Amino acid sequence: MIDLGYESFTATPHVMEDMWRNNTASISKGYEVLKNAMKEAGISNKLRMAAEYLVDGNFTRMLEEKEELLTIQKNWALIEISFIEPPRNLKEIIFEMQIQGYHPVFAHPERYNYYYKRLNELKEIRDSGCIFQSNILSFSGYYGPAAMQCAEWMADKGMVDLLGSDLHHERHLEALRKLKLTKALAKVMDQMADPNNSVDAVL
Numbered sequence: 001m002i003d004l005g006y007e008s009f010t011a012t013p014h015v016m017e018d019m020w021r022n023n024t025a026s027i028s029k030g031y032e033v034l035k036n037a038m039k040e041a042g043i044s045n046k047l048r049m050a051a052e053y054l055v056d057g058n059f060t061r062m063l064e065e066k067e068e069l070l071t072i073q074k075n076w077a078l079i080e081i082s083f084i085e086p087p088r089n090l091k092e093i094i095f096e097m098q099i100q101g102y103h104p105v106f107a108h109p110e111r112y113n114y115y116y117k118r119l120n121e122l123k124e125i126r127d128s129g130c131i132f133q134s135n136i137l138s139f140s141g142y143y144g145p146a147a148m149q150c151a152e153w154m155a156d157k158g159m160v161d162l163l164g165s166d167l168h169h170e171r172h173l174e175a176l177r178k179l180k181l182t183k184a185l186a187k188v189m190d191q192m193a194d195p196n197n198s199v200d201a202v203l
């Protein structure tokens, strides 16, 4: 990643009750291990720990119990939803996060195929006060043509606020190495670099 030009890193392990039962304690433990490994390897790049919270029963409970969320920066908390169907309480969850002082960051909106025929719903989610974070590799077609098309549509509408690597394994790294700067990706990056139109200005 450093060879590719990335300078600082925010690690966002999954928090999912059915699969990755992470919590702040387990993520902190992993963070320390990684931080030490980086130190031993002489890598001094900034590393931040956060999480990618799946909106599920556990997340609803965390909000109910006002358990502190890990944030990717400031009060920005990264959430994702099921790829099978949207949670029925998504609007309430977003609202509750806002009430608790968080700014929800909605992960890879372009990858939920049930929204492809209901793009207005994606727009509504963003309009309800979410920051949209797309996967960089969606723009190269890594997740298929439909996700690419949706990412391009969002880029065209100025709906992509942040980009994430969503790096899980070597294959993602390999795909990032081969990434070409498409027109849509260039548009998003220009928008992100524009101080008048960056996410900080929008908030």
Ligand SMILES: [Fe+2]
Binding pocket: 052, 080, 107, 108
């Ligand atoms: Fe995700």
